[in-house]
Amino acid sequence: MKFKTGIVLIMVFAFLMSGCNADQxxxxxDLLTISKITTAFYENGIMLDKSEKSVPNVLNLNGIKPKLFxxxxxxxxxxxxxxxxxxxxRKKAIDEYxxxxxxxxxxxxxxxxxxxxxxxxxxxxxxxxxxKNLISSEHHIKNISNTVFEKLNDGKYMTFKxxxxxxxxxxxxxxxxxxxxxxxxxxxxxxxxxxxxxxxxKKSNIESVGKVSYEFSAETGGSSxxxxxxxxxxxxxxxxxxxxGVRPDENSVYKITIRWNGKEEIFELKAEQ
Numbered sequence: 692m693k694f695k696t697g698i699v700l701i702m703v704f705a706f707l708m709s710g711c712n713a714d715q716x717x718x719x720x721d722l723l724t725i726s727k728i729t730t731a732f733y734e735n736g737i738m739l740d741k742s743e744k745s746v747p748n749v750l751n752l753n754g755i756k757p758k759l760f761x762x763x764x765x766x767x768x769x770x771x772x773x774x775x776x777x778x779x780x781r782k783k784a785i786d787e788y789x790x791x792x793x794x795x796x797x798x799x800x801x802x803x804x805x806x807x808x809x810x811x812x813x814x815x816x817x818x819x820x821x822x823k824n825l826i827s828s829e830h831h832i833k834n835i836s837n838t839v840f841e842k843l844n845d846g847k848y849m850t851f852k853x854x855x856x857x858x859x860x861x862x863x864x865x866x867x868x869x870x871x872x873x874x875x876x877x878x879x880x881x882x883x884x885x886x887x888x889x890x891x892x893k894k895s896n897i898e899s900v901g902k903v904s905y906e907f908s909a910e911t912g913g914s915s916x917x918x919x920x921x922x923x924x925x926x927x928x929x930x931x932x933x934x935x936g937v938r939p940d941e942n943s944v945y946k947i948t949i950r951w952n953g954k955e956e957i958f959e960l961k962a963e964q
Contacts, residue, residue: 697938709740711739721869723814723843725758728772732841738763739770743798746771747798749850752815753784764820765831771799778871778881781813786903807832811843812869844871851945853960857894858949862907862960867890882940886914888929890949897925898952905929907960909939 729739739760746759750771757771775781779827787807788795796806797895799819809816820828827964840846844867852860866884873879898956902918904926914932921927939945 709948721812721845722777723774723812725772725774728811728814728843729760729814731837732835735838735842737765737831737834737838739772742769750774750795751800751849752787752795755780755784757817765828766821768821769799769819771815773814773815775813778813778869778879779874780814781810784815785810807835809835809838809839812871814843840865848881849941850963851939851943851960852946852948852963853958854893855949855958856894856955857954858890858956858958859893860888860890860905860907860949860958860960862945864939868938882938883933883935885931885933888914888916888932889949890897890927890929892921892925897923902928903949903951905947905949907945908945909943909945911937911939911943954955 699723732739738953740763742759742761747754748756752756752773753775755773755775757773760770762768762770773781773784775784799817800941801805805820805822807818807820809818816839820832846865846867849864849866851858852866864881864884864886868880868882871879871881876912888905890903891903900921902920904918905916914929916927916929919927941962941964943962946957948955948957
């Protein structure tokens with residue numbers, strides 16, 4: 692009897708512990724640290740070396756002084772990294788930054804430069820790219836954006852495809868949605884998604900197509916374009932549309948309408964499996 696009682700107690704304990712772990716998984720904010728950020732950048736070929744220069748207090752956000760780094764492999768660009776205690780503290784800091792953006796940027800950027808701001812979970816990262824190097828730095832800027840999206844925000848990708856008689860199209864879709872604990876102890880989501888339509892004219896008479904307009908929609912919303920011309924190889928590349936609302940998922944279906952030369956074609960786009 693004692694042996695059976697012991698088994699029951701072990702099973703109950705294991706059940707309670709599994710329940711606790713499940714709850715922890717739900718509210719795990721998975722906070723970033725300086726080490727996680729520098730490692731993620733290093734893995735994508737971006738070296739962040741700590742700078743010995745002092746950081747003026749005017750660059751503090753929400754009471755947090757940033758760590759200053761140099762991107763030693765990218766023109767020694769100044770890089771500020773802020774680590775907050777939570778997602779909510781990061782959001783408050785962004786609100787503060789927006790209110791005093793001009794005063795904030797001036798001591799950070801010593802020459803004509805374009806400061807890029809990246810948000811990731813409980814962190815904010817600013818990178819200053821001098822205007823004189825902006826064009827040559829395009830691939831570096833893209834690499835930084837991809838690193839923040841994929842490694843720091845756990846970003847994911849999907850592609851929706853479809854075609855009609857004259858056209859084929861795809862929606863390049865990417866998103867992140869990270870759970871965190873809100874101020875009331877409940878579950879909230881830090882989420883953003885982007886959609887970029889790409890259209891291709893299937894026939895050879897590209898010169899006769901003229902201006903093309905399109906609109907696409909899913910259950911969660913839609914977008915439309917102004918009239919545009921095809922590229923020489925018959926493509927139209929739409930802009931990245933950003934949204935923080937409810938995102939399409941792998942079961943969603945887009946409907947796209949394309950208009951040109953008094954013609955119209957409508958077809959559906961579904962997620963690649």
